[in-house]
Amino acid sequence: MMHASLPPSLAEPVARLVMERIAKRFGATQALQGVSLSAFSGQTLALIGENGAGKSTLMKVLSGAHAPDLGSMTIDGRPFNPRGPHEARQAGIAMIYQELSMAPDLSVEDNIMLGKEQASMGLVRRGTQRQQIREAMNLLGYPEIDLRRSVGSLSIGTQQIVEIARGMVSNARVMIFDEPTSSLPHQAVRQLFATIKRLEQKGLAIIYISHFLEEIREVARDYVVLRDGKPIGAGQLVDVSDAQIVAMMVGRSVDQLFPHVPHEIRERILQIQQLSGDKLPIDVSFDLRRGEIFGLFGLIGAGRTETLRLLFGLERCASGGVLVHAKRSRETPAARIDAGLGLVSEDRKREGLAQSMSIADNLTLSRLQPYSKAGVLQLSKRRSVVRHWMTQLSVKAHSPEQTIGQLSGGNQQKVAIARVLHQEAEILLLDEPTRGIDVATKSEIYQRIGELAASGKAIIFVSSYLPELMAVCDTLGVMARGHLRSVRPMSQWTENEVLSVAVDSQINVENS
Amino acid sequence: MTEPSPENRSFGEQPNWTTTKIAFSILRSLAPLLALLIVVLAFAIADQQWGHGRFVEMRNFRVILVMTAPVAIAALGMTLLIISGGIDLSAGTAAMLCTTVLACSLKEGLPVAITIALTLSTGVICGLINGLLIGLLRIPPFIVTLGTMTIFLGIAKRLAQGSTVFVDRERIPNWLLDLSATMPPDWRGWSPNIALGVWIALLVAILVSILLNYTVIGRHIFALGSNEATARLCGINILRTKVIVYGLAGLLIGIAGIYTFSLVKIANPVEGIGRELKFIAAAVIGGGSLSGGRGSVLGTLAGAAIMGVIASGCDQLEIKNSTQDIMIGLIIIAAVTLDQLRRRMGKNPSEA
Numbered sequence: 001m002m003h004a005s006l007p008p009s010l011a012e013p014v015a016r017l018v019m020e021r022i023a024k025r026f027g028a029t030q031a032l033q034g035v036s037l038s039a040f041s042g043q044t045l046a047l048i049g050e051n052g053a054g055k056s057t058l059m060k061v062l063s064g065a066h067a068p069d070l071g072s073m074t075i076d077g078r079p080f081n082p083r084g085p086h087e088a089r090q091a092g093i094a095m096i097y098q099e100l101s102m103a104p105d106l107s108v109e110d111n112i113m114l115g116k117e118q119a120s121m122g123l124v125r126r127g128t129q130r131q132q133i134r135e136a137m138n139l140l141g142y143p144e145i146d147l148r149r150s151v152g153s154l155s156i157g158t159q160q161i162v163e164i165a166r167g168m169v170s171n172a173r174v175m176i177f178d179e180p181t182s183s184l185p186h187q188a189v190r191q192l193f194a195t196i197k198r199l200e201q202k203g204l205a206i207i208y209i210s211h212f213l214e215e216i217r218e219v220a221r222d223y224v225v226l227r228d229g230k231p232i233g234a235g236q237l238v239d240v241s242d243a244q245i246v247a248m249m250v251g252r253s254v255d256q257l258f259p260h261v262p263h264e265i266r267e268r269i270l271q272i273q274q275l276s277g278d279k280l281p282i283d284v285s286f287d288l289r290r291g292e293i294f295g296l297f298g299l300i301g302a303g304r305t306e307t308l309r310l311l312f313g314l315e316r317c318a319s320g321g322v323l324v325h326a327k328r329s330r331e332t333p334a335a336r337i338d339a340g341l342g343l344v345s346e347d348r349k350r351e352g353l354a355q356s357m358s359i360a361d362n363l364t365l366s367r368l369q370p371y372s373k374a375g376v377l378q379l380s381k382r383r384s385v386v387r388h389w390m391t392q393l394s395v396k397a398h399s400p401e402q403t404i405g406q407l408s409g410g411n412q413q414k415v416a417i418a419r420v421l422h423q424e425a426e427i428l429l430l431d432e433p434t435r436g437i438d439v440a441t442k443s444e445i446y447q448r449i450g451e452l453a454a455s456g457k458a459i460i461f462v463s464s465y466l467p468e469l470m471a472v473c474d475t476l477g478v479m480a481r482g483h484l485r486s487v488r489p490m491s492q493w494t495e496n497e498v499l500s501v502a503v504d505s506q507i508n509v510e511n512s
Numbered sequence: 513m514t515e516p517s518p519e520n521r522s523f524g525e526q527p528n529w530t531t532t533k534i535a536f537s538i539l540r541s542l543a544p545l546l547a548l549l550i551v552v553l554a555f556a557i558a559d560q561q562w563g564h565g566r567f568v569e570m571r572n573f574r575v576i577l578v579m580t581a582p583v584a585i586a587a588l589g590m591t592l593l594i595i596s597g598g599i600d601l602s603a604g605t606a607a608m609l610c611t612t613v614l615a616c617s618l619k620e621g622l623p624v625a626i627t628i629a630l631t632l633s634t635g636v637i638c639g640l641i642n643g644l645l646i647g648l649l650r651i652p653p654f655i656v657t658l659g660t661m662t663i664f665l666g667i668a669k670r671l672a673q674g675s676t677v678f679v680d681r682e683r684i685p686n687w688l689l690d691l692s693a694t695m696p697p698d699w700r701g702w703s704p705n706i707a708l709g710v711w712i713a714l715l716v717a718i719l720v721s722i723l724l725n726y727t728v729i730g731r732h733i734f735a736l737g738s739n740e741a742t743a744r745l746c747g748i749n750i751l752r753t754k755v756i757v758y759g760l761a762g763l764l765i766g767i768a769g770i771y772t773f774s775l776v777k778i779a780n781p782v783e784g785i786g787r788e789l790k791f792i793a794a795a796v797i798g799g800g801s802l803s804g805g806r807g808s809v810l811g812t813l814a815g816a817a818i819m820g821v822i823a824s825g826c827d828q829l830e831i832k833n834s835t836q837d838i839m840i841g842l843i844i845i846a847a848v849t850l851d852q853l854r855r856r857m858g859k860n861p862s863e864a
Contacts, residue, residue: 334747354738356805366746368728375727
């Protein structure tokens with residue numbers, strides 16, 4: 001019953017899913033343009049690209065979260081235009097996300113059946129349900145999972161199996177894995193690959209999204225490379241080398257987007273000694289000098305953000321030390337601000353800025369002392385200082401009293417940067433400072449970073465967008481699985497080398 | 513067949529800041545006062561039509577003010593908490609604990625200064641306990657104060673030895689009676705003839721307003737409720753700020769406790785149960801957001817007054833107590849619904 005819709009013969013692969021000339025625009029950003037792909041029954045297609053290349057947007061179109069502006073989709077030859085995630089699921093699309101999306105307190109059974117409970121007259125028909133789930137679990141090769149256990153008590157790998165079973169029970173025809181191994185231990189990766197093989201044998205079409213080239217080669221037959229929302233290459237993986245794929249991923253020219261500001265590296269200001277967090281990072285050491293822009297690159301989960309948060313006292317330091325001007329300070333944001341550090345958070349909305357407060361409040365929150373007389377604020381003095389910074393960073397707003405939530409992403413980011421400048425930080429920790437903002441503002445921010453270095457500040461620049469790091473930084477450190485793998489002056493790096501350190505070392509750690 | 517996707521619609525340019533918008537935002541801050549005016553007018557008209565015409569008399573307004581003031585003072589404390597992203601379910605029983613401490617001390621014949629000091633510090637200590645538990649244990653304020661609510665009730669009951677505390681009239685100082693006199697002695701020639709307690713409530717309101725809008729701690733309170741992660745990022749000491757806010761709210765609860773005693777001249781701990789909901793209602797009607805970051809002194813005063821006016825107006829019109837309850841309930845829901853609508857309208861679609 002469950003797989004009645006699958007073709008009886010698997011000898012000849014049929015295109016289960018065809019996406020043709022998909023285009024999608026968000027405001028000024030052309031997120032997708034002319035993207036076509038076909039996923040065949042019993043085959044795995046690898047979708048490759050850097051962060052921001054358009055992979056997630058494409059999958060959101062497929063899963064019904066976004067409607068495409070142009071283009072068409074078919075599933076098993078029938079036109080497919082989902083009006084929402086629910087319709088996409090019903091048509092046979094199953095997404096397995098990087099972050100598992102299950103209710104941890106509910107049982108395996110309840111999670112699998114969530115939203116499609118088998119019921120008669122309001123009562124759940126557990127018998128029928130269990131049989132369906134058992135069938136799916138047998139198919140996946142996990143007949144022993146206890147359906148009554150709460151999902152939260154299972155290992156992440158097993159949770160993923162439950163999520164896959166959920167897709168099976170709703171008659172999935174196409175299953176999409178979005179970076180499925182980034183949170184898995186090594187053994188679970190092997191289990192997952194075995195499960196994917198089983199799914200292929202059942203005639204499903206699989207789309208597998210990953211950075212890891214080795215994984216891709218192991219799991220997939222075909223590939224599609226996206227860059228800047230456009231299809232760059234497609235074919236069978238046996239026909240291309242790793243180097244060719246990497247070239248397709250990064251092949252971008254560094255143009256006028258990156259203004260060059262001459263600056264000079266001076267004396268050491270920050271020493272990080274064998275710094276480890278509770279989980280990430282692991283044993284990270286490096287020095288930072290005045291006038292230096294230090295780039296930190298790595299894939300998701302490599303520990304870059306955690307390193308910055310640890311430096312700023314936001315997370316507990318398990319071992320190691322942070323010395324500013326050769327002095328230690330307490331592990332709290334307040335003490336680190338006093339020591340001269342300033343952090344621009346990667347998440348403007350949830351952490352970086354108080355969305356319901358004004359520009360003036362957000363800009364001065366970390367340093368209100370200059371306007372305080374016995375605890376009472378001199379608001380007019382503050383307003384004029386805030387105006388100064390708004391002009392300095394060309395923040396477009398009608399007044400310092402305007403609420404942050406009303407500004408565009410780029411202007412919000414400028415306020416976040418203005419805050420660390422206003423607090424007179426000497427060491428700026430910038431976590432993805434150009435994420436989600438338009439190209440013109442990005443360029444402004446690169447210019448500003450250069451000027452800050454020229455004025456003697458030290459900067460740690462974390463980004464997932466390698467071209468900007470290559471263009472802006474003096475030194476680059478590459479992290480993988482919590483370790484700082486390699487630090488070199490920028491002149492000694494090539495893009496391919498950076499990527500291979502970020503990617504390869506992860507595989508090596510797995511195997512060692 | 514092409515349906516406009518939600519994405520296309522929501523990606524507009526930033527809304528222009530026009531004069532209409534500014535007018536709208538002024539109107540928004542005055543909305544609770546406007547609502548108060550409407551309620552007063554409605555009752556005035558209804559009373560002229562069907563009542564005895566006593567609603568609009570000066571005397572009646574004095575009574576309304578006297579009855580509203582203690583609620584308003586405690587509700588201002590609640591407003592501080594709500595803006596900081598907290599809540600205090602123990603405020604009702606804590607206020608009555610303060611009243612009980614006051615009654616017992618008067619009964620024992622302690623000097624007035626010590627009596628007042630004991631009462632106010634009871635309020636502050638209740639607040640500090642809440643603040644410390646919330647900040648140190650990192651348990652949601654709703655849960656912590658749900659617990660302390662019954663703890664404070666229990667302590668008050670024990671103090672009152674399980675019953676109501678009565679105090680002999682001669683042991684109550686005159687000024688304490690004047691605090692809530694509806695016909696106060698005419699010793700303030702220059703001011704409207706309104707009870708001392710109402711002036712105190714106004715003074716408290718002005719101080720809280722200054723605290724919220726013109727002080728460093730005020731900015732920290734807003735930041736804490738608006739986004740705790742941002743507050744932490746900016747080096748604000750979260751625990752200290754929480755303890756201060758709960759301590760301040762406790763002080764106001766102490767003042768409200770004194771005032772309550774002045775009104776009823778007895779202390780019955782059980783009376784405190786459910787009173788906190790009035791404080792919360794006043795803050796919420798006045799535009800406070802239970803998700804934190806928003807609330808105003810003017811709004812809370814208006815919210816407390818709206819409830820006072822409804823109670824008085826219904827009495828004048830001989831409307832049943834049960835109807836009053838239903839009306840206040842409806843107003844709370846209406847106020848929050850309006851607030852939600854305002855926020856959805858004001859939301860910037862271009863947030864990425």
